[in-house]
Amino acid sequence: MTPEPALREALLAAVPSLRAFAISLSGQVDRADDLVQDTLLRALSNLHRFERGTNLNAWLFTILRNLFHSEYRKRRREVEDPEGSYASRLKVQPEQGARLDFEDFRSALAKLPPDQREALLLVGAQGFSYEEAANICGCAVGTIKSRVNRARFRLASLLNVDDVDDLGPDSMTRAALQGTG
């Protein structure tokens, strides 16, 4: 498959976004770069499936996202508690020369379930529409909206951004009362 120069430029131009997404999704720079590389290779060998005129970025994100999930499922079978290990691995970051800031934010992001994390990244960071994100993730638009909403809510409480007070002592007392009553 010969990538014509224009297409090669377009693929190269997509790399920063793909890396940012992969790093935020996986929490690891080297794993993210492997994901991006596999994405580019898969895109090149499937170029005939890409519909010219449609959104190349969305197509590439779909590939990357699917690669991430098949790898994630594989790992999950191999190692229990992938969530916990994700969070602890993240502390070993930053590496590879590039210092990564926003540590608090990144570790809060790491605590989200992967489906919520990816929905928030696609819509809130990468700027895809809910419809595009739903296509990328292969789910309903309502599901994406719900995941983004949950992700924001969870982040807000993890980061103490706000007045999520109705989830505070009151609701805990209520839960306790219900539990004992």
Add this chain to the structure above:
Amino acid sequence: MTGEKGNKLARVIPEESLNEKLASEPQLDKTSQNRIGDQLRAMYDELMQQPVPDRFKDLLEKLEKSSGEKAK
């Protein structure tokens, strides 16, 4: 072929989507939403601005060269 199609159909409605009803979920106020959004984009922009590792340029160039040679 048909088997693959069957699988895809089976996955059309993921189970969790049945439980994800937006209406029953708590909503963040606008200010907090904006703050989360700003932090998210700031973190993401920083990642976007990192230089592209050479391996990707090399990879695409190599592929272009090798397929060009094959065509000759």
